[in-house]
Amino acid sequence: MTYDNVLVNKEEKTAVITINRPESLNALNAKTIEELSIVFGELEADSTIRVIVLTGSGEKSFVAGADIKEFSDFNQEKAEQLARNGQNILFNKIENLSKPVIAAINGFALGGGLELAMACHIRYASENARLGLPEVTLGLIPGYGGTQRLPKLVGKGMANEMIFSAKMIPAQKAKEIGLVNEVYPADQLLLKTKELAQMIANNSPMAIGKAIKATNLSDTDKGFETEMTYFGELFEMDDKREGVSAFLEKRKPVF
Template sequence: MNQEQAVLVERRGPVGVLTINRPKYLNALDIPTLLCLEEALGQLERDAAVKAIVVTGAGDRAFVAGGDIADLNSRQGLAHYQEFAEIIHRVFRRFEDTDKPTVAAVNGWALGGGTELLLTLDIRLVSDRARLGLPEINLGLFPGAGGSQRLIRQIPLCRAKELMFTGDQISAEEAVALGLCNRVVQADALLNEALALAERIAQKSPLVLKLLKRNVRQGQEMPLGAALSHEQAIIGLVLDTRDAHEGCQAFLDKRPADFRGQ
């Protein structure tokens, strides 16, 4: 499969859809696919008509089943650090930092790098057939694409350690109970529900969503006092936007708001 086919990009109204398209390999991530994914994200970021992004996997077996284990087995530490690890960390950080809201449609296995990608996305809908986990410990490895750090910041520490230390897989229902995903959806309805959710978000002010995402992301890395001061400054910026006053006036007028990203 060539690089152009590894990730499919489409726009459905205000929603961009990225589909990791290597079903023969359970959508496993290798360097060409990661670079293609990065370029696809950039394409949707540059498209002003795209207000939200859905990320999913091709087929009905896997979202992303991890990395190429044979490739990992052939690597030495310094080469891995300078090549694959450098790229996957950069690409995952791009997804985490994008100003456009992201919705995961987890259509099957999300193991290793699949769960690590999931951890960078804003809202996560998961198929009732999906399985999640960080099985790297079973290979004598540990999650090295951000998973060991993002997971401990998103679920209770003791549960994060259990998942990483045992390498156990969990069901979609368990992932929701842990707070790792938002909700379970029937497999045949997953993409449509993800699109519907993304379309709802896309109706909001794109400028205010951008500022909100930055406020939340940056605040996570601050002590509470600094984060509250940061929030105070950002909401001040929001009140200088046209969209904030349009939203308030629309509420008073009992009409839909006309958000323009201004």
């Protein structure tokens, strides 16, 4: 299937999704969100794909934010529905996907763009990346999970500082506070992200799927119980038998 605003490239066990609206710095509009939702659903169902990389086209921007022109005249009901719909069909979908999603942040990640990156399981950034949540400069607050996911990643105090001030921070600062995992020169970002994707793809997809679910519950009272349950369930699965056999036979497992 072809899309207007999204490109998909499959390489071995990894799929690279590129948001392709360079003329608007890859800003998220309704159509792009819908297309991304469809693509993620298709890739989750594709048994040949184990890891997904998400990036933006061009050298300037991952996603520069939401397309403000689309909602500038919305009333309360429409605005709330916009946020709820985006969370349900895309942001929560990514966070709860059974396959790891790595954001390759290749420039500006602002507003909805940073929220999109935060919904991913891992974030790598280029040295020229700039990250921020500028919504309060519009008289708004983040509407795609920014007030919820940012404190979990960087702590409440730093999250408040970023949200209240609306300032952009450079990639290295983002790494220092735990917002991104690693920072690379722009021309190495995708290569390094794919290298990580390949390392992950070689591991047990069954175990990784369970790990995602358990980790997503780490800040709830269900976290420990879920971990113990999944730990036990995996003992009945083929991947555990292959992994343990490979270890005992001193060979690499084939999952």
